Amino acid sequence: MSSAQPIESSTPTGGSELQLAKAYTPADAETFAWSRWRDARCFHAEPTDAGAPYSIFIPPPNVTAALHLGHALNNTLQDVLTRYHRMKGMNTMWMPGTDHAGIATQSVVERRLLQQGKRRSDFTREQFIAKVQEWKDEYEATILSQLELMGASCDYDRVRFTMDPVCAAAVRAAFFKLFDDSLIYRGKRLVNWDPVSRTALADDEVEMEEVDGHFWYLRYPFEDGSGYVTVATTRPETMLGDTAVALNPKDPRAAAVRGKKLRLPIVGRVIPIVEDDYVVMAVEQGGDPADTKAQFATGFLKVTPAHDPNDWEIGIRHGVAAINVMAPDASISDRHGWEDVSAEARAFVGLSREDARTAIVAWFKANGLLEGVKPYRHSVGHSYRSHVPVEPYLSEQWYVRVTDDRLRGAALRSMNPAQRDSGAAGAVGAAQAATGSTAANATAVGDGEITFYPPRYAKTFQHWHENIRDWCISRQLWWGHRIPVWSAEVAASDVVDRAAVDAARGELVGCNGAWRAMGCSEAVRRRPDGVYERFVCVAEHADSVAIPALTTAGFRQDEDVLDTWFSSALWPLSTLGWPEPARFDMQGLLEKWNPSAVLSTAREIITLWVSRMVMFNRYFLGGRVPFKHVFIHAMVQDGFGQKMSKSLGNGVDPRDIIQTHGADAMRFTLVQMTTDTQDVRMPVDMVDPWSGEMFSPRTITDAAGYTVADPVQVSPKDPSKKITSAYGAATGKVTPSADAPLALNTSARFDVGRNFANKIWNATRFALGNLTPVAGDPSVDPATRPLVDRWIVARFSHALATYERALAGYRFNDAADATYDFVWREVCDWYLEAIKPTVKTDAAQQQVLRTVLDASLRLLHPQMPFITEQLWPAVAATGVAGLRGVHVPAAPLCARAGWPAVDASVTDRAAVATFSRVQQLVDEIRTLRGARQVLPKRKITLLAPAGVRALVAEAGGVIEALAGIGEVADLPTERPAGAVPIAFEGQELLLVNFADAVDLGAERVRLDKVVTEKLRLISGFEGKLGNPGYLAKAKPELVAETRAMLDEAKADLDAARRSLDALR
16 A cells, blocks of 8 residues: 555554554655545636635746746745635635747747757748747646646646637737727837847836946047047947937037037938937036046937937937937848948948947047047846847837826726825826826725735835836737737828828827728828828737738738737736636636735736736726735845856756655745745755765856856765766756766755654654544533643644734745744644643543644645645544534545634633743753753652642643653752752752752852843843833833743842852
8 A cells, every 4th residue: 555545553552543654755645635636626616616706816937948946936825825715715716827928938949940950930930830839838738737746726727828719819809909999009119129039128028237348438520620529438339320419508518519510430421419408417517426427428428319218319309310220130230221321331231239349449449539448337228038138229119008097097096005105196197187087086996906015015016107108019029919900001092081190290090991890990190201001900800801801902910929918917807708708618707706816926027017917907897906915925046145047057946846855845945934025045055966965065156256056066975976066057067977967956945844744744643643533522622621732722723823814914934933833843842742641541632632633734734735635534534623612624635624713712821821831840850951961761859839839730740741750749948968959930949869969060050050141131121121212112011021021030040049059
């Protein structure tokens, strides 16, 4: 029989004793649990099921690679919440799924093709998409299997993908409505451009990185030959597209150069000098000495509107041209708007931007126009996918008008007013004034309903929306939702309201033409060249009629696809069947589970995803928010505070942790380390492939300043054996081989979870050995039980309440600590030890133990579902659990068991206080026994006054059992020879038969230490009580507790001093 199955002992004692395998094997528990969960369809929910709704939507991981430790953390936290609320009796649905991740997925597939000697251009669009689909299918399966390995209790019957038919229908509907409502438009402007992926990026897809660069000082001659001005630039290669030079009108030199023109070197283009307040004045000309830019500036700013966002704005203000001198791959090009290419400039065409920079600087130096070079460290935008510097690029793209109050304003109004400062109200008002909106109804659906945890992240959300720019949604890719818009040039005579179109200055103007009659939305614009274009957005239901007609009429569908985040923004709607649930047999889901209870995610997703989900959900569902709470979890860093990444070789694969420690160990550790701090550190260790032992790797500093593992490590067991680190393999510095195998990354942090799991297993085995399988008697009243039973019931009530409060505030570490403290420190260390002498002959005490075991498994289950599920039938086989006032209704599976409940009437606070005294006395005696190295089997005699003897009696044998007391008697008139004194509650107690002979010198040393410690405590307490601020601010009960602790410390000091005097 498998060790995963509970087995009956072949030699029962006192009844049928149910046993478990001696050692806990995580893999057995994981297999056992999933077999039971699948058979019972444990995690599937229907909208008609009983219970209040509780839902979570998984942030869909990209189908680009396997899940990393950050995914493991977030999915564990979501699973804790899901399992907890399911056990609370709520109709709980956790929606799983994956994201198509347009740029990232297309990039990895293109890299794979390059390894095969092929390019995307070698395939038709349909053929390439099929290749990407193969990749998606492979990694989606990997991701879903990983979720199961981690124990994620998702509703796997409802797995969604952002490009499946259900989600695709939502994308089409959303795009059509936004287009029809003039919230989607097309425009030519400067965009963030990824020259590797060759696509536009939204603002929040750009990551700023500090780089070491230079300021180059270039001289531009006046057209009339009267001299020159010097411009400072970090990007000399863009000077080919300069169309002006600007200076601040306050600059003392402004009057002298006003009206003058410059001849642009290399190109020969004549450009004006314009005056603009944006320009930073040089320190020498009156600029701010504290401004770093002023320290490097010359006061003359080269203006390249097509390649710098600030220059673009200057160009608009002064009406200067925007000349694009680059191709989509960021090479210098004359095919994208640069027409005045001189013979000298021709030499630079075709160079990469990096090579062009070098060549242009060399040209200026050779021609005496390079005035100087200064090193300069500055922030440069990088693509969040390809990680190369982003190129500001003049391009025509599709945008969502998120600056409209219906989107931005709605997002700001969704915030909990307690977390929103006055700036949000101002921004909302400004947006309403700009749009003429009156949407700011304080009682509108969804207003004020979203709360952030921790609260500080509400500021990120607010600031983003107050400064948001329209969202560029078109991507120059093949993988993704293709934009459902067809366009064609039309004759001016075909434009009905030509005057309105002309007045719109290139903006789309909605119209009602023949295509609207087919179920489409139409808009017309006039291009700068005077040509009119008609754009037709086709609703999905009109595809079969409209698309053939459009094709016949010469219209062509837009080649671009939508930004991945467009479909992700619809995730809480699309996954539930919006806009037509009946079409996909998904009736009732949207009403039941939208809004969800909480979104758990990382802080960088606030702008990328949280913002857009809020705007879209509110817009398409009449103001309804997509979730009530947003929990931002900490980011896991390595032990040096660095982000875990493949390139640094410091990532930890969850699958490796599950293999070495088990899923429950990983889960518990991740939950316990989830504090409300911004980041948490996890030192990365390695597993020696030669010995299987864990060790801390030797580190080096790489060229970029990161602390990384030395590419080659040595086995700690045998230094002659070499090991390849993950960093060595990732950078190609070392190739893993039979002589230098690859070491797996791990972390000693996970040992805590593994040790806890082993403790739970061993303690349960011990407890089962003391339980006689019976029917069980839930009528046992804790109030009639001995002190130790009343204490453990009260402590469970406390742990339960602590856990529930912690999860309500998303304080996951507090929840984990509550279970750890109760199970390990109170059940294992105290209760099980205390009842050893009595439990086998006390049926009522067995009922208390049975109930404590059952309730503990329920309390542990959200964090550690596998071990609790495997132990569940073994505990259940001993009989029905429960006590009067302690409710743990029977259930066949732990995953579907009800959450325990404890009536307030059974929480015996007096028992807790009394047992705390018991623990203190036992600890005092144990500490002394340990210091004297007294053998555990040696029984000693305790001589104590009546009050202490009464405490021992009330403890019902617990003190004798745990402290090794053989006899308790009154204090004699004279101290017996060899008696050892201890101080307890201000009284002196004596221990007799403690040792064969007392070392008086050692005893004096011990008592001196006690006196020193008590004096330290007294000083601290007196300092607090002498502080007026403490007395004024602290709660009265806390002040009273401090006074009591002071009195007790003084009494203990007196007792210790008396004992010292007796030894002299």
